[in-house]
Amino acid sequence: MLKYLIEKEFKHIRRNKFLPRLILFFPTMMMIVLPWAANLDVKDIDVAVVNRDHSQLSGKLAEKISASAYFNLSSVSESYNNALKTLDKGDADIILEIPEGFEKSLVKEGNAKVLIAANAVNGTKAGMGSAYLVSIISDYSRELNNQTITRGIEIVPQNRYNPAMDYKKFMVPALMVMLLTILCGFLPALNIVSEKEIGTIEQINVTPVGKFTFILAKLIPYWLIGFVVLTIAVIIGRVIYGITPQGSLFTFYLLASVFVFVVSGFGLVISNYSNTMQQAMFVMFFFMLIFILMSGLFTPVESMPKWAQIITLFNPMKYFIEIMRMVYLKGSGLDALTRQISALLGFAVLFNSWAVLSYRKSR
Amino acid sequence: MMNEVEQDRQQVIKVEHLTKRFGHFTAVDNISFEVYKGEIFGFLGANGAGKTTAMKMLCGLSKPTSGKGSVAGYNIEKESESVKANIGYMSQKFSLYEDLKVWENFRLFGGIYGVNDKEIGPRTDEMLAQLGFEKEKNSLVSSLPLGWKQKLAFSVAIFHEPKIVFLDEPTGGVDPVTRRQFWELIYKASDRGITVFVTTHYMDEAEYCNRVSIMVDGRIDALDSPRNLKSIYNAANMNEVFIHLAGGSNRKAD
Structure with missing residues (x-):
């Protein structure tokens, strides 16, 4: 029985003008384009330097900033107000003011003050930009200190598992999670709702096909497709990004x-309660947004407010993104992932029993 | 006299006090009847009289609120999966897969009902030959005209040689010539011993049935052969019988 139904599903997919292309094109594009776009690295920050000191040391500091890959020296002026105007116009993102007597106090007292003012409309750029700038300045002061006396505590940060803090390494495994969610969770569910809309599901319900068989026949083709696509994604990750x-x-x-x-079961639950594609699409869109934004994909869960962190505990995607990053970047084995695996297994049992129980052949 | 003959025959559908309520609305109100093997049973009624609901209960698609029934010897409530294995069903909505080819629809439904894999091919050819559809074997169902689709859907519904086939307004929207051909198919199936349970709005079709029941507001108000009904209600044709009975309906047509 199952054989005929699976055969039918593959024929549906193949005859659909749109779906086979979408299934191949969408993941490939996603893997090729998004890791570059979804990048939290900040580059090309425009700095307006207000140099009121006109000394050798202040000139060197400005030079050092413009030499960095992160910064463009957009203007060097003598008044803070002029610099503020460029900030207003959007020509500069950050102002660095070197006050009068900078060199003198640095040489005499061993320390000096500078002012950093950032345009915080784009919070990430302002925050990261200021942080980079501070690190350049402290670098600079270290260099100066080395020439005289070494003191203070030196911090050497080291990013383990992703030494270069490459965001692409972060994104690639996370994108694979989204692919699997869409292909194996949402497509089969939409497929079932479309049979409801057309009315063919009634013809199946009046046959001896069991609900379990019917559901399985819907899922198996998408499971196979999901794994083919996942493999394509792994290959793209290796070839383009060198990530294995x-x-x-x-x-x-x-x-x-x-x-x-887990996601198949989740999709099925939605399909059982939806009578139209519109309804199913909307519910899926709603949950997809929550899943993604509360998964730690873009922003770390730890920096969410407490109540939001509690919500993330009920987000299966969160656990799998953790797993993927750990397996992909840290090389963790099953033993290091027991917490995530047991959470996922729990979700799998919950959603799938719910799906089988809520599917009705008769009402 | 008629009754004695009927009792000799095997009952394939037996319904007692079957009722279906949706909230406060009683769609099917305490109906009882029997259908015999090989019979063509017409199930008439105005729109909204409760025909489709009653039929869905018989097919195991809908659970009765009260009352009981058996189809092909199985309880419709407790053994609905066994009922399903022994019937064919053609719904009001055209329900073959449009994006599958003609032979693929036969293969799918044949396979689902457990027809032997090797037998599906030859039987498909045989069925298509009877319909004169050999050339369309490889056509997508979506490319066929409605009348052809309906005949095809009927052939698919009886492909696995069910004991009973349920037809819900099978000839809706079909031209008179095709309707005539459709009824020839029904007769052929009936000759082979398949019981036919059919709903229709066409009163000329009612005349083709062995017996008809007429539903009004969820109840069965009349049940007999077309000839007897006409003499009871002193009517020239089934149209008059129907208008006489259904004219008293309190329910709005849908």
Whole structure:
């Protein structure tokens, strides 16, 4: 029985003018384009330097800033007000003011003050920009100190597992999670709702096909497609970004299948309660937004308010993004992931039993 | 006299006090009847009289609120999956897969009902030959005209040789010639011993049935052969019988 139904599903997918292309094109584009776009690195920050000191040391500081890859020296002026105007116009993102007597106090007293003013309309750029600028300045002061006396505490940051803090490494595994959610969770669910809309599901409900068989026949083709696409994504990750899973591929696929099981069940629950595509699409869109924004994909869960952190505990995507990053970047094995795996298994059992119980052949 | 003959025959559908309520609305109100093997049973009624609801209960698609019934020897409530294995169903909404080819629809439904894999191919050819559709074997169903689709849907519904086939307004929107051809298919199936349970709005079609029931406001108000009904209500044709009975309806047509 199952054989005929699966055959039918593949025929539907193949005959659809749009779907096969979407299934291949969408993940490929997502993997090729998004890791570059979804990048939190801030570059090309325009700095307006207000140099009121006109000394050798202040000139060197300005030079050092403009030499950095992160900054463009947009203007050097003598009045803070002029610099503020460029900030108003958007020609500068940050103002660095070097006050009069900078060199003198640095040489005499061993320290000096500078002022940093950032345009915080774009919070990320302002925050990161100021931080970079501070680190350049402290670098500079270290250089000066080395020439005289070494003192203070030197901090050497080291980013383990992603040494260059490359955001692409962060994004690639997370994008794979989104792909699996859409292909294995939402597509089969929409497919079931479309059979409801057309009315063919009634013809199936009046046959001896069990609900379990019917659901399984809907899922299996998308599971297969999901894993083919995941493999394509792994290959793209390796070829374009040079990112290979540090953990074993077996662990990777095994845990991916657990996640696929979770999202399939979730999609089915939605499909059981939706009578129209419109309704199903809207509900999915709603949950997709919550899942993504509360998963730690773009912003770390730890920096969310307490109540939001509690909500993330109920987000299966959060656990799988953690798993993916750990397997991909840290090379963690199953033993390091027991918390995430048990959470996912719990979700899988919950959603799938709910889906089977709420599917009705008769009403 | 008629009754004695009927009792000799095997009952394939038996319904007692079947009722279906949706909230305060009683769609099917305490109906009882029997249908015999090989019979063509017309299930008439105005729009909204409760025909489709009653039929869905018989097919195991809908659970009765009260009353009981058996179809092909199985309880419609407790053994609905066994009922489903023994019936064919053609819904009001055209329900073959439009994006599958003609032979693929036969294969799918044949396979679902457990027809032997090797037998599906030859039986499909045979069925298409009877319909004169051999050339359309590889056409997508979506490319066929409505009348053809309906005949095809009927053939798919009886492909697995069910004991009973349920037809819900099978000829809606179809031209008179095709309707005539459709009824020839129904007769052929009936000759092979398949019981036909059919709803229709066309009173000329009611005349083709062995017996008809007429539903008004969820109740069965009349049940007999077309000839007897005409003599009881002193009517020239089934149209007059129907208007006489259904004219007293309190329910708004949908």
